[in-house]
Amino acid sequence: MTRPSSQTTNRAGGARTTAGRARxxxxxxxxxxxxxxxxxxxxxxxxxxxxxxxxxxxxxxxxxxxxxxxxxxxxxxxxxxxxxxxxxxxxxxxxxxxxxxxxxxxxxxxxxxxxxxxxxxxLRIERRPEPLVRGRRTYQELVELGFSGLGGSVRASLRTRHRGVDAALAAAGVPRDAAVGHVHPDQWIALWQHLYW
Missing domain, CATH: 3.40.50.150 (Vaccinia Virus protein VP39)
Known part of the structure; x- marks a missing residue:
């Protein structure tokens, strides 16, 4: 009986090679x-x-x-x-x-x-029990609208397409005159939740 050569074992990805050990x-x-x-x-x-x-x-x-x-x-x-x-x-x-x-x-x-x-x-990555946003496209559209600069504030920009903006801003803790750069990511998520749920 012949023994398989180390070359055959190595090609197959066995642990005898550096590549095999890495795998x-x-x-x-x-x-x-x-x-x-x-x-x-x-x-x-x-x-x-x-x-x-x-x-x-x-x-x-x-x-x-x-x-x-x-x-x-x-x-x-x-x-x-x-x-x-x-x-x-x-x-x-x-x-x-x-x-x-x-x-x-x-x-x-x-x-x-x-x-x-x-x-x-x-094994090292912790997953959130729920995603932060379920509607990726609507969330992205909301943020893009907020950053559009229409009207000079987040409130003015969002009011071009949404109703209930003042209540959403209040619930998210965003001042009505806030500039877009002062809205924290968590506040964007809260705005999205109030305007889309």
């Missing part, structure tokens, strides 16, 4: 199914800035960018991060960060998170 240690499971990728793209409907934890070899990264997103892919495995950075070097839609997504700073602008998150990372 086990980092709980890597690479997304390769094109239908799964397409389903994720349709569900995410990516636009604007998208953060991708566990970018891996870049299958989802490139699909997100191809769908119109500006992607920052986080990859903790230095070998994969280098490969993906080299592969996307000339693509202005993609930035690869070698690092742990869970310790990354929060961007100062709107963003979405889309990813095939490694199981080991999922």
């Amino acid at each position: 086990r240690t980092l709980s890597q499971n690479f997304l390769a199914d094109r239908q799964a990728i397409d389903l994720m793209i349709r569900a995410a409907d990516p636009a604007g800035l998208v953060l991708e934890p566990g970018a891996g070899a870049g299958a989802l990264t490139l699909a997100l960018a191809g769908a119109g997103a500006r992607v920052i892919g986080y990859e903790i495995d230095p070998r994969l991060a280098r490969r993906l950075a080299a592969r996307t070097r000339d693509d202005p839609r993609v930035e690869v960060v070698h690092g742990d997504f869970t310790t990354a700073p929060v961007p100062g602008r709107p963003f979405a998170v889309v990813g095939n998150i490694p199981y080991s990372a999922i």
Whole structure:
């Protein structure tokens, strides 16, 4: 009986290679199914800035960018991060960060998170029992309207399309003459809840 060569074992992703050890240690499971990728793209409907934890070899990264997103892919495995950075070097839609997504700073602008998150990372992420907003599009429309500058205040802007703005502002603790830059994210959520529920 012949023993399998280490080359065969290594190619199969066994733990004898650096790549094999990384797959086990980092709980890597690479997304390769094109239908799964397409389903994720349709569900995410990516636009604007998208953060991708566990970018891996870049299958989802490139699909997100191809769908119109500006992607920052986080990859903790230095070998994969280098490969993906080299592969996307000339693509202005993609930035690869070698690092742990869970310790990354929060961007100062709107963003979405889309990813095939490694199981080991999922164990460290605390999910909210309920999403902050259930109507992403209506929430985004509300904030965009508030930032439109129509009328010079949040109140004036929101009153162009909504009734009950004064009661919503009071419930959210927003002064009637507040400038848009002084409305806290929690107050935007409260405004959305009062105007859309």
